[in-house]
């Protein structure tokens with residue numbers, strides 16, 4: 001099947017209640033999106049799975065939740081006030097403002113990642129590029145800071161200026177000492193956070209991919225400064241295969257190469273810590289149903305690295321508009337902690353029991369993922385049009401699906417069947433997201449649930465009233481089994497934990 005375009009995905013998401021343009025009744029506002037009744041469930045499931053995998057299931061990572069607005073000095077220390085910028089072009093006639101790098105990449109089909117405003121200006125003049133809206137030349141090229149400014153308190157002058165956070169990461173550095181002491185953390189360890197981030201993107205685009213308000217799921221992973229090259233967990237990922245695209249391959253115009261982590265480490269293509277985190281994060285996606293063929297890992301070119309990064313890799317996904325960053329992994333060294341020590345005058349070092357010395361730990365890799373980009377990945381890899389059924393089947397992993405179960409009375413005009421179906425629904429509701437539907441033919445009701453990814457459908461019929469069992473249908477295969485009502489709950493648990501559908505009960509189709 002041809003890949004769905006991002007525009008088609010936006011239409012599908014709106015039609016089914018996953019995501020809508022924000023404030024559409026007022027004409028909308030570019031770069032802001034709202035999530036509907038199914039979108040919010042999928043988003044919550046993604047965040048819950050991420051938190052469980054990265055925080056609850058591990059001994060070495062704890063969570064925190066910082067505020068969105070923080071002291072403005074935080075952003076001076078982090079370098080965001082000075083360097084968190086994109087180059088912007090302004091049209092001399094219609095005053096349209098556009099993000100220069102994306103515009104040039106679209107027009108000239110070359111990568112301009114990391115070029116400064118002077119180099120971009122040269123390219124614009126050399127290629128006689130004009131405003132895409134009115135065809136006039138550009139009057140102005142300048143750096144545009146992406147942080148949203150606001151005023152804190154009743155005074156609206158520069159003494160009260162603060163910013164909506166452009167990344168959640170800085171709160172982890174600012175609260176570092178407290179979290180380490182409270183949670184009695186020992187190196188190596190991580191601190192994780194999920195929360196909103198805001199960027200005044202010059203040209204937000206591609207639906208949820210690049211928006212002005214989004215959520216991040218980030219980990220700052222800290223290690224001893226003398227142990228930045230040894231990862232104690234690397235054995236866990238040695239046999240994992242990844243699609244490597246190093247800086248050298250890009251410079252020599254070579255194609256990415258699929259290889260085992262152990263071979264990449266032998267060839268010194270990647271550090272142990274990067275290999276561990278990249279493989280672990282790809283596994284998180286694929287364990288939740290994403291297609292491994294749609295992933296590759298790409299090392300940043302020197303000129304595209306952020307001001308704080310020693311080495312950065314991206315986990316990229318093959319979106320319908322090309323391979324793009326899904327998740328970033330920067331080696332931020334001790335840059336952030338040292339900057340906050342300098343700017344705040346506070347001691348953020350920790351005591352190393354072994355050497356009896358104070359040390360400032362290094363962040364060897366910072367897995368940083370946008371919830372909305374993960375949302376798109378799971379939606380694209382789940383979306384299938386089933387010709388035989390004549391409808392879309394959204395094959396979301398059972399732990400991600402907005403609705404786990406739908407319950408239908410076979411017919412809506414028999415009170416004893418409707419009553420039984422509602423009893424079944426109420427029994428399941430305590431444990432799962434349940435959708436109840438008694439409108440239309442059974443076929444139509446199945447199709448509606450397939451389209452929103454509901455994992456299992458339960459039909460209550462005449463025999464259910466007399467014999468106390470129901471039919472359960474599996475979304476992905478349409479197979480059906482008969483299960484006792486008293487057993488449904490734990491059978492669904494077994495299924496969510498990976499049990500084979502046919503083993504849940506007596507097969508009927």
Ligand code: GAP
Nearest residue numbers: 167169209210211214326327328368369370373
């Ligand atoms: N703390 C590091 C950091 O923020 P980043 O590469 O700028 O690094 C991390 O952002 C992740 O946040 C990206 O990989 C992407 O998943 C998500 N992200 C960044 N900008 C975004 C935007 N405008 N809209 C949606 N997601 C975005």
